Amino acid sequence: MDFTDLYTKREELRYRIIEVIGVDLNGYHLEDAAIDYLExxxxxxxxxxxxxxxxxxxxxxxxxxxxxxxxxxxxxxxxxxxxxxxxxxxxxxxxxxxxxxxxxxxxxxxxxxxxxxxxxxxxxxxxxxxxxxxxxxxxxxxxxxxxxxxxx
The missing domain is CATH 1.20.5 (Single alpha-helices involved in coiled-coils or other helix-helix interfaces)
Structure with missing residues (x-):
């Protein structure tokens, strides 16, 4: 993904983050991911x-x-x-x-x-x-x- 994809493909990025880092993080559970600010x-x-x-x-x-x-x-x-x-x-x-x-x-x-x-x-x-x-x-x-x- 390039810089503009981060804006246009947010849903795909969300799923890929969860896929890469998983949902179980040393006892923590990742429920969602979102980009709030990008510069x-x-x-x-x-x-x-x-x-x-x-x-x-x-x-x-x-x-x-x-x-x-x-x-x-x-x-x-x-x-x-x-x-x-x-x-x-x-x-x-x-x-x-x-x-x-x-x-x-x-x-x-x-x-x-x-x-x-x-x-x-x-x-x-x-x-x-x-x-x-x-x-x-x-x-x-x-x-x-x-x-x-x-x-x-």
């Missing part, structure tokens, strides 16, 4: 020259390395997902802003078109009035030949 010895307190400690150092290093990789992977996945969501949201905002700008430009263009038509119509009416007035002036000042109008 890892810090690596700094282990002796690399001791075979058991060296194995412990290796096991601790391997397990913590795997967990560091998993933790880093989870953090990078989180960062990527957050960035993906932020990019998606920003793209959506930019698209909406583009649509709004397009709509505003279209509206200004339509207003300018209507204004230009109105100005053109006004200019046409003014020109027609000017031509009528000029024509009337010319008819009164220079009547057509054979006309009985007199100038006074």
């Amino acid at each position: 890892q010895t810090p690596v700094s307190q282990l002796d690399p020259a001791n075979v058991l400690d060296a194995q412990g150092i290796r096991k601790i290093t391997e397990l913590t390395a795997v967990e560091h990789v998993r933790t880093n992977e989870a953090q990078r996945t989180e960062e990527k997902e957050i960035t993906r969501q932020n990019v998606g949201a920003r793209e959506a905002v930019l698209e909406l802003e583009r649509r709004q700008a397009d709509a505003e430009i279209k509206q200004r263009r339509e207003i300018e078109t209507v204004r230009a038509r109105e100005e053109a119509e006004t200019a046409r009416v003014v020109e027609e009035e000017r031509l009528r007035a000029q024509s009337a002036f010319l008819e009164t000042e220079f009547p057509p030949a054979g006309s009985s109008s007199r100038r006074g």
Whole structure:
């Protein structure tokens, strides 16, 4: 059993303890066994020259390395997902802003078109009035030949 098995296989450990040391201990009777507290010895307190400690150092290093990789992977996945969501949201905002700008430009263009038509119509009416007035002036000042109008 390794360190994590002590947590995950408690029932099996209980039976193995009883099996190994037995139930009769010099007049004492073992009824049960349980782990109340379990703590890892810090690596700094282990002796690399001791075979058991060296194995412990290796096991601790391997397990913590795997967990560091998993933790880093989870953090990078989180960062990527957050960035993906932020990019998606920003793209959506930019698209909406583009649509709004397009709509505003279209509206200004339509207003300018209507204004230009109105100005053109006004200019046409003014020109027609000017031509009528000029024509009337010319008819009164220079009547057509054979006309009985007199100038006074």
